[in-house]
Amino acid sequence: MFQESEIINLISGFVSVLLIRLIFMKKEMPRFRFLYTAFFCIISGYLFTILEGIGWHVFFNLLEHCSYAAAGLLFFISARSMRASPATTQESEHA
Numbered sequence: 001m002f003q004e005s006e007i008i009n010l011i012s013g014f015v016s017v018l019l020i021r022l023i024f025m026k027k028e029m030p031r032f033r034f035l036y037t038a039f040f041c042i043i044s045g046y047l048f049t050i051l052e053g054i055g056w057h058v059f060f061n062l063l064e065h066c067s068y069a070a071a072g073l074l075f076f077i078s079a080r081s082m083r084a085s086p087a088t089t090q091e092s093e094h095a
Contacts, residue, residue: 006053010046017043034081038074041067 017039024032045067052060 003053006046006049010043010050013039013043013046032078034074034078038071038078041071041074045071 017036020039021036045064048060048064048067052064
């Protein structure tokens with residue numbers, strides 16, 4: 001079965017993604033899509049952790065770890081893209 005902490009992680013992850021989306025809604029920049037996708041991968045990993053406790057343990061465990069690996073890669077890409085053009089970020093904040 002699954003643990004209560006896994007369900008709490010899933011719920012808090014959904015709430016976090018909604019809050020981040022609301023905060024950055026006005027700043028629709030193309031490079032934030034990697035950040036949003038990375039958060040989606042984290043949420044997917046949380047969901048796969050819960051599903052792993054129900055059935056198909058090996059399959060959902062593989063999906064969970066692939067989701068976390070994809071999230072790490074996407075966070076890296078997002079950080080690189082934000083670092084690559086800091087002037088663009090400052091210009092868009094003053095506009």
